[in-house]
Amino acid sequence: MNKKIVLLCVLALLNTGIVAQKTKDVWLDDLPIKSFSEGIPAVLPKTNAAGDSMKIKGIYYIHGVGVNSTSVLAFYLNGMATEFSATVGVDDRGIKNLPHKFYVIGDKKILFESGEMRWGDTPKDVNLNVQGIKQLGLLVLVDMDINKTYSNWANAKFKMKDNALPQTLPNSNEKYILTPLPDKKPKINSAKIFGVRPGNPFLYTIAASGEQPIYFTVENLPEGLSVNPKTGIITGQLGQKGTYKVNLKAKNAVGEAQKELRIIVGDTIALTPPIGWNGWNSWAKNIDRAKVIASADAMVKMGLSQHGWTYINIDDAWQGQRGGTLNAIQPNEKFPKFKEMVDYIHGLGLKVGVYSTPMITSYAGYIGGSSDFENGKITDSIINNKRAFRYIGKYRFEQNDAHQMAAWGVDYLKYDWRIDVNAAERMSVALKNSGRDIVYSISNSAPFSHASDWARLTNTFRTGPDIRDSWLSLYHSAFTLDKWAPFGGRGHWLDPDMMILGNVTTGSALHPTRLTPDEQYSHVSLFSLLAAPLLIGCPIEQLDAFTLNLLTNDEVIEINQDPLGKSARLVSAENGVQIWLKPLEDGSFALGIFNIAEFGKTPQSYFRWGDEQPINYALEFNRIGLKGKYKLRDAWQQKDLGIFDKSFQTTINHHGVILLKVFPVK
CATH class of the missing domain: 2.60.120.1060 (NPCBM/NEW2 domain)
Structure with missing residues (x-):
């Protein structure tokens, strides 16, 4: 048979599927x-x-x-x-x-x-x-x-x-930016309230955006405190309990701004949710001194510190052996000159956090806060069989470790184990007696049955498991927290875990978050409404313009940092839409309308298929307990929408949000 005819026959058979x-x-x-x-x-x-x-x-x-x-x-x-x-x-x-x-x-x-x-x-x-x-x-x-x-x-x-392989789902949705760039005129973005214990070191940085350089002054600053006019860093000490109202001022070549700050000297710290960065979802066990310093530098260079981002938190894998004058956990070889590193970060106006556990070994296999040996040492055999030692040992070293953290100047502790009240309380007491204000965050999956204990003993408490960069994880971590809301507040915040934005290492190698842009807007909105800690989980120096814009909207951050300290409540959930309402100190409300698209109602709803459509939605004020007229402002676009009576019509993208400031009109 002619070769050409054979070829045509084979092609025909392929087209009909007869030849596999x-x-x-x-x-x-x-x-x-x-x-x-x-x-x-x-x-x-x-x-x-x-x-x-x-x-x-x-x-x-x-x-x-x-x-x-x-x-x-x-x-x-x-x-x-x-x-x-x-x-x-x-x-x-x-x-x-x-x-x-x-x-x-x-x-x-x-x-x-x-x-x-x-x-x-x-x-x-x-x-x-x-x-x-x-x-x-x-x-x-x-x-x-x-x-x-x-x-x-x-x-x-x-x-x-052929040689094809299954691929991960493409996440190619447009990264649309809603928030306008900051004005050249100065704007003070720091929290309006700050707590410190009597006699403990005071460190507060005036966060201000605008054309640089900016110069700072403070009116009515109480005796014992001073401000650096070039950096806005306020330091010193206050011995007497009470409330001090001061006037922060920022000035540049274009104009000036001012803002009242209430300094409350008392028994409670963390009067607003902590806001900063944690290294685990960026670098996991590969964290080291250079990466921490680079992250602190990037916090300043990328402009995040101008919007109130403060904490640089080192997660698991910094710990070496126990020793020193206090027989406390010492840094390992990846973190030479630890105190020098802390001082450098403080010099940038930022604060420093570390990780520990009451168990013998941490989840990453490093030394913890207890031991079955009286001297607290950890042996190679323990390290090599780390999973077997994830329990609290016979000998405890909370006081040693808390005083060592205070001596270094640490400002934040993430304490990670299978949470129990006894261990939580022991470290709580040790930190309060350390001579330094150290924000106390416990992790993970705090039992709800002891929610009142976590509110009493800690400054933030993890309400669930480790977060992953997926809608399922975000939904489970944040959209189910209404029952926890009464236990959140000033000095004791609900913690759904780190933010899953940018490039993350949640479960696999460093990769762009799998959340769509709409899901990312929902993520930041709900964390802000919940008054949750805002901890960036990606390498700061790798932030793209979209993610940086998400993290520097001062009106959204202000919702999170509102001095009233109330968590939003779920006031409506029907037809695939959740509405969360948060009262604010000035008598207004923050309101989030989320298109969750009946997530979890059908097997198909657990997946993203790529053909999802926006919905039209009518917000009826009286159905969520709001009566009368309201002035509405879009927080993401920083734009007034007008005065509305009884209802408001809008369009919401799939898994997206409309985040509003709602002002009663008399």
């Missing part, structure tokens, strides 16, 4: 599976989510992916897969009688649904034709408030055409 294209098996556990996960706890290849052998009803599997709690795995196939297969079930280490549901969803259609499965049930096989499917999602639904649920996608694999 070349395919290959791609095991999910051979992919960088963490980068596909939008769940909160760990997802692990070739093991269950506890890191042990994968076993369902006594049968071991060498291939597969182990997940925990509600799990979302999202794959972009772009029509390059032909089959998906797996065996699903609850791992033998799972919880008895807890229902799990497995789903496979392709381009919004449910391709497989397991029904309820429990520990001990026979696993179910999945064999699906996925020809032509662009996006495929693997979902496990289980109670998100229960840990160690352990579900398995055993033997999970794709058949992929």
Whole structure:
């Protein structure tokens, strides 16, 4: 037969699908599976989510992916897969009688649904034709408030055409900027209230935006304090309890600004939520002195400090051995000249935080605040078997460590363990007796049953697990906090964890956040409404214009830092829209209207499909307890919208927000 005719015949057969294209098996556990996960706890290849052998009803599997709690795995196939297969079930280490549901969803259609499965049930096989499917999602639904649920996608694999591989979902939505650039005239952006304990060192920086240089003065500054006119850094000491009202002034070549500050000398510090940076989601265990100093320098050079961003917090992995004159935790080799580093950061007008734990070892495997040895030392065998020593030892060193932090000039402590009241109180007392005001933040997943204890003992308390850069994680971390709201307030703030903006390392290598731009606006809005700590979790020097704009809107930050200190409450949740309302000190309100798009109501709602549309929404004032006329101001656009009577019409993007300041009109 003529070669040309043979070729034409082969092409014709390919077009009709009679001759199959070349395919290959791609095991999910051979992919960088963490980068596909939008769940909160760990997802692990070739093991269950506890890191042990994968076993369902006594049968071991060498291939597969182990997940925990509600799990979302999202794959972009772009029509390059032909089959998906797996065996699903609850791992033998799972919880008895807890229902799990497995789903496979392709381009919004449910391709497989397991029904309820429990520990001990026979696993179910999945064999699906996925020809032509662009996006495929693997979902496990289980109670998100229960840990160690352990579900398995055993033997999970794709058949992929040619040499194609599944990809992570593209996040190419336009990064639209809403907030206008700051004026050249000076504007003071510091919090309006500041707390300090009597006799303790005082450090407060007047944050001001505008054309540089800016010069600072303070009227009615009480005796014992002084201000540096070039930096706006106020230092000194106040011995008497009481409230001092001072007038901050900032002046440059274009104009001047002023703002009243109330200094309250008493028993309570952190009168507004801490606002700054934490190094874990930037560098994890790779943090070192140079990265910390670079972050502090970037806080100033990028202009964040002009908008009130203050804390530079070192997370886990700075700790060395116990020693020194106080037999306290000393820095490891990555942090030489620790006190010199702290002094340098203070010289920039910023504050410094560190990490510790009451356990023998931290989660990253470094020395903690207790030991089974009287001298508190940690041995190589303990370090090499760190997971076995995540408990509180016989000997405790809270006083040693608190006094060492105070001697260095530390301003913030993140204390991380399986939270209990006794350990929380011991460190609380030690910090208060250290001679320095050290903001006390406990982590993670504080039990709600002891919410009043966390409010009594700490300055911030983590309300949930470690956050991930996904809508599922953000929703679980922040949109479910209404029940916690009564326990947040001046000196004791609800903490949903770090912010998941910019480039982050949450569960995989440094990568741009997977939140869409709309989700990022919602993220910053809700954290501000909740009066949550604002801790940037990305390398500051890598901020792009969009993310920097998100973090430097003074009207949004002012909502977070409002002196009244009230957390927003969820006042309406219907038809896929949540409304959160926060009272402010001046008698106005901050109001967030969030399009959550019925998230969690259907299996499809756990995934982003790329065709989501905005909604039109009518806000009825009386339905959220507001009566009369109100002047509305768009906080993100910093623009007055007018006076409205009874209702307000708007459009909200998918997973987006309209953030308003609401002023009663008499």
